Amino acid sequence: MGKPVILVIAPMPVFPCSAGNRRRLLSTCDFLRDCGFEIDFVYLAHEDQIYRRFAQTPPTDQKKMQEYFRRVWFLELKHPIRLNTGASAFELDDWCPEELNDFVRWYFEDHGAASAVLVNYVFLSACLLQVPAGVLRIIDTHDKFSERRNQYLPFRLAPNFFYTSPAAEKEGLSRADIVIAIQPTEQKYFSHLIGREVSLLMPNIPVVQNFVSPTKVRAIGFMGHGNDANLVSISQFASAWQQVWQPSMPVLLIAGEICKSMPSEMGPGVKILGYVEKLSDFFNEVDIVIAPMLMGTGLKLKVIEALAHGKPLVGTSVAFEGLEAQSPDHNFRSIHDMISRIQGLAATPKYLVELTAASKFVFEAYSQNVDLGAKRLSDKLSCAHVSRSSNLPPLFPSTDTRSSSHQIGPLVLTSAMTLGLSEVADHAIYGKPLATEFLVSRTDHHEWQTCSAPERRSWWVRLGTNSVESREELWSLAGKRINIAPSFTDRPMTDEAKKLQMLAMKVLSTAEPDWSTAAIFVAADSDNITITFQAPSFLLHQATRSYAFILHDGPDGTVRLEGVAISPLSFLKLPPLTMTSRCGDTSSLPMVLRAVVTQHLPTTSFAPTKLLLISNGLCGHVELNQTVQ
Structure with a gap:
């Protein structure tokens, strides 16, 4: 009899482990494998979509996931998720798309071998309603989402991640047989909320370096993902440090994906290192790690990783929430108090010894909680150690490594087939990445095996040495549903x-538009255009x-517009709009686009044919079909 199987569902990939929620996910999957499970993994492409909205390529290593899991499915979303809501909270299931419910139903009705299902985040809990009786249902909470919006109010910011009410969070957690919290404070909160025991599973972060007290403080450091907190x-x-x-004084070093959201040059006293x-x-470059967190829920893995590398750490009470932090150096209420303390630490070696000892105590207590929580949860999961039969053949990466090249003009x-966007980068032979196919199950229940496979066809483009006249249809993109490579815009x-970008836009214009x-x-005129x-x-x-x-019909064929500004109009009678479901909210409004024309326009009449408007990873077509003087 084979090993028991658990189906793990997450809105982020496991690899690369470039963010705290991914490291949490990998730690949980390592724990499940240690418990004897094989894992079928479903990546619901929430993060993929969010990265595209900010014109970034989603960091996803499908190849590594194929090697780690028994099977991998990649579910693209028919509709975009809303990052904001006009209400005081999201409804519980606003972020759980119907296609995930359909997939879970398909998995168990036709092929499912899993004896347990683990869903990451309460906002995906609706899919547990599709799980048949006798299968263990688990939610890994990651964070507390009840009234999370309140954390943003002091900073006059609108949250761009899920938040909900206590009643909704209670309803979602009640859908599971086992609820897992990431740290003790939230464990107590969730247990009180749902009126029953909540398990504790803290990420197992092994020791990398032993604690050694620094003799001097030449650099302090912060590493983090690019989230709001x-x-x-x-x-x-x-800003206060500068x-x-x-x-x-020590130099502040900042590293990680957070650097993409910050100026590349910060001025004296601060250095941006990037990813x-x-x-x-990174930790070898700094003497003290800082955690000046002013907001956030869950467990701050950046704190645990610094401690695992033997680094003394100074932070706020928010940063150390859920940890046994008794030192005042781990419970600051303001950034200014933190800075004053760091100045004192840099001048007094005795204080550095005390800080190192306090940081070591926090990590040792954390490690004990990790072992205790893992043992108790492992005992609970023993009831799911049941092997089930499956009609689903094993999934392996395609052995089809062939590529096809065609020249159209220059x-x-x-x-070529690729395993996700991790392989879609500049290629020495193929050229610049242009697009990857977008696959979702439209209506057919039996399309899931194809549409949720991790493999996608991708396209690259380069300039040829000669121009080849061809009447052949732009065969490989015509009518296709695609994700445009963010870097190409x-x-x-x-x-x-x-020249490459301008010519390639004609190729992209043959793909199916989103609206x-x-x-x-x-x-x-020669400088501006209004549409x-x-x-x-x-x-x-x-x-x-x-x-x-x-x-346009001119010899160059394409004009890139700069300084694009889009504004609403007051009058209403305009030609109708056609939109695909990927646009989500299908409401439309009359608008005016104003932009600067930086390229030279033909001196004779300018005959534009189509406007391509690429926004949030979606491509719209505006037919022009008129001559403009």
Whole structure:
């Protein structure tokens, strides 16, 4: 008899482990494997979509996940998730798409071998309602979401992640047989909320380096993911640090994905390192790690990782929530008090010894809680050690490594099967990444095996050495549903890159648009262009980034627009709008786009045919079909 199988569902990938929630997920999966389970893993592409909204390539290593798990499924979303709500809280199931419920139903009705299901985050708990009787249902909470919005109010910010009411969180947690908390404070809260025992599973972070008290403080450091809590906290700390910094003081080093959301140059006393491949490389550069957290829930894994590397740490009470932190150095209420203490530590070696001892105590107590919680949860999971039969054949990466290249005019377009976007990068032979196919099950229950496979067809583009006349249809993208590579819309820096981008836009225009309409008014001169049309309402959201390209009949074929500004209009009678389900909210409004034309337009009449408007990873087509003088 084989090993028991557990189905793990998460809105983020496991690899690469570039954020705290991914490290938590990997630690949990390691624990499940130690308990004797094989794991079927479902990545519901929430994070994939969020990265695209900010014009970034989602860091996803499908190949490594294929090697780690028994099976992997990749579920793309038909509708975008809303990052904000006009209400005081999200409804419990607002972030749980119907396609996930359909998938779980398909998995168990047709093929499921799992004797347990673990869902990451309470907002995906609705899919547990599709799990048949006799299968153990588990929720790993990660965070407390009840009234999470209140943390943002002092900073006059709108949260862009899930938050809900205590009643909704209670309802979601009640769908599980076992609820797991990430730290003791939240364990007590959830236990009181649902009126029964809640398990504790703290991430097992092994010792990397032993604690050694520094003799001097040359550098202090912060490493974090690019979430709101990190950005608010380190931005305020860095600003306050610069105000008091003198050359005799330590330099503040900032590393991790948070650097993408910060200026590349911060001025005296602060250095931005960017993404660091190895944590140890960063920790070896700093003498003290800081955790100036002003907001946030769950467990701050950045704190645990610093302690695992033997680093003395100074932080706020928010940063050490759920840990046995007794030292005043781990319970600051303000950034200014933290800075004053760091100045004193740098000048007094005795204080550094005390700080190191206090930090070591926190980590040792944490490690004891890890072992105790894991033992108790392992005993609870023993009831799920049942093997079930499955009709589903094992999933293996495709052995089809062939690529196809076609030249259309001066462009060489290459397509190949890839395991996710981790493989879709600049290629020495293929060129620049252009797009990856978008696959979702439309209606057919039997499409899941194909649409949820991790493999996708991807396309690259480069300039050929010669121009080849071809009447052949742009076969490989025509009518396809695609995700445009986020990097391809970046402003090109060289003449060759500009030419490549302009020519490739005609290729992208043959793919299926996410929305389409016709313009009612177009006006252009040598410097500016104005276009009026009906468009999806999300284009007016403040956080939306839009990139615009005009296709025309001239010799160059494409004009990139700069300084794109989109505003609402008051009159209502405009041509109708066609949208795919990927646009989510199908409400539309009349709008006007104004932009700067930086390229030279033909001196004769300018005959634009189509506007490509790429926003939040979605591509809209606005038919122009008129001559503009």
